[in-house]
Amino acid sequence: MLVQFKDVNKKYSGKVALHNVSFEIPTGRVIGLLGPNGSGKSTIIKLMNGLIQPNAGSILIEGNKVGVQSHLDIAYLPERTYLNDWMRVRQLIEFFSDFYSNFDATIAAKLFKDLGIDLEDRLVAMSKGTKEKVQLVLVMARKAKLYILDEPIGGVDPAGRDYILNTIIKNYDTDSTLIIATHLIQEVESICDDVIFIHNGVIKLQGNVDDLRAEHGKSVDQIFREVFKCY
Amino acid sequence: MTWQFDNDKPIYIQLINILKLKIISGEIGVGEKLSSVRELAQMAGVNPNTMQRALAELEREGLVHSNRTAGRFVTEDKNLIVDVRNVYARTYISQLVQNLIPLGFSKKELMEFIQQELLEGENNVSAV
C-alpha cells in the first residue's frame, strides 16, 4: 500500500477539518480526490506532505511516517505559485536536481522546450498560466512514487488543460500513483482509475470509476452532483 | 487526436467496442501485433489501467491473445472475427428495426428503404 490513512482527525481552531478519515491507495493508480472547496481535500494533501500534523490517527507513505523519505517519494504540485519569482528556469532545474535525486533534468529541459519556455526566463516575467506549466513540468520531471497535483488545471484555458492532462498521462510511470485533487471533475474523470469523494471532512464515496459508471449508469460528474446536491 | 468517449458509460466497455471495430474492419489485421498498453492508452487518451482492463476482456473473449514475451496479438482465428462482425451487424440492424417499427413502418417499407439506400450508395461509388 502506498498511502494509508487511518482514523485521521484534524481540527483548525475549533472547526473540524477531517473526521475519522481512513483510506488506502495502492501503487499504479490515478486517483481523483474530489470535493467542493473547504471539504478537506487540501487538508488531506497537506497532511500527506507533512505541512501540517494530524490531531489523531496515523498516516503512512510506503510504510513510513511522513518525513525526509516521504518527501523524496512524493512529488507535490501545490495550488499556488510557491517558487521564488526571481529565479530563472535554468536555476530552478539546478535547484531541483540538487535536492531531489530522482529529478530528471533532461526530461525537464525537453518539456520546457516543447512548451516554448526559454531556460533563461524568469518566473516574474511569465503569465500565470505559464508559471503553472513551469511548476507542473518540475513535478512531472521527477521519478516519484506518488504524485500529488492540487488543482492542476484550475486557472488554465481549455487548450492548456488538454496539454496538461496529456502530459500527465504520457509522463506518469505506471509504477507510481497519481492523486489529482480538483473540483473540475468532468475534465479529469476520463483519466482516473478511482475516485474519493470528500465533503465536510468525511469521505462520502470511494470506488473504481468504471464500476461507478456501470452501477449508476451516469458519469462521475453526474454522480458527484447528486451526492452533493443537498449541500 | 484522442478517441471520443461518453463519460456516462464505463470507458473500458467503450474501448472494447472501439477495438473490436478496428479488428473486424480489418484496420488491425488478423494475427497482427498490437501496440503496447501504454502506447494504446496514449493514442486513446485514457488511463493505461483502463486500457489494460479492456484488453483483458478482449483476451477473455478470445479476440486477442497475449504471448508473455512478445506482447499482444489479434487472434489468427478468422472465423471468430467473422462471427464477431456478424454479431455486430445483427445488433445494429436489430436496433434499427426496434427504433423504426414503433414509428409505424411495415416490414415491406423498411426493406424497400434499405434497398434504396444500398443502391444509392452503389451509384455514388460508381460516379466517383
Add this chain to the structure above:
Amino acid sequence: MLLKLIKHEFKATANKFYPIYALILITSFIYGNFFNIGYNVLSAYFNIVPVVLGCALVAQFVVLLMVTIDRFNKSLLGDEGYLMFTLPVTNRQLILSKTIVTGVWYFITHIVFMLSIMILTSDMVDYSYMFKGVIGLNSMFMEAVGTVGGVSVQIAVLIKMLQVGVVGLLTVAKTILIIYLALIIGSLVKRAKIVGLFSYIAINWVLTTFLGVSTITMLINSSKVVGVSTNILSDLYGLVATGINVATIGNLAICIAVMELISYILTNKKEL
C-alpha cells in the same frame, strides 16, 4: 543536504551584500587616498564621499538585519514554505542552514567595517607596525615558560582563544535564533506583526538577565574557592575560565533550546 541548503542560501543572499561591500571598500579607498589621487581633481566631490561612506557603513548593518528577517519570513513562513518544507530535509536543517549563513554574513560585515577603517587610516597609521607587533607577540608566546592549571602556557592560551571564539560564534547564533523565534511567534499571532518585535525584546531581556545572573553567581562561587591558592595568574585564569565556560554552556544551551522550540512550532503549530 545541509551543505546544499547552505550553498543555496549563500547564492540567494550574496547579491544583496556584494554591492554594498563594494561601495564601502571603494569609497573608503577613495576617501583614504584623496591626497594621493589628486586633491584638485576630486575636490568637487570631497564632501559627498564621507557622507556616502558613513551611510553605507550603517546601511550594511541594516541590510544584514533585513536579510536575516527576510530569509526566514519569506522562505519559511510565506508561500515558499510549500517548497522548503516538502524538500527531503528536516526542519532543523532548514533553520540551521539559515542561521549559519546569516552568521557568516554577520562576521563578514564586521570585517568589512574594520577593513574600511584600516583603509581610511592607512596613510596616518602605520599598519606595518601592527603586524610587527603581532609577530613580536608571537615570539613572546613561543618562548613563554611555565604551566597554568597543569598544561603549558601556550596550550592554555590557545584553548582560551578557542573558547572565546566559540563563545563569539554561539552569541551570534543565539542572537539570530532569537530573531527567528520572535518572527515565528509574531506570525502565530495574526493580529499584528509588532508582536514579533515585542517578543524579541522580551525574550532577549529574559535570557540575558538569566545568563548574566548565573555567570556572576558562578564567578562569585568560584572566587571563594580561588582565595586558597597563592598563584595570582592561576586565580585569574580560573576566574576567566569559569566565566567563559559558563558563557559557552549557557549560550549553547540557549541555542539548542531555541532551535528545538522553533522546530516544534514549525512542525506542529504553523499552518501554511
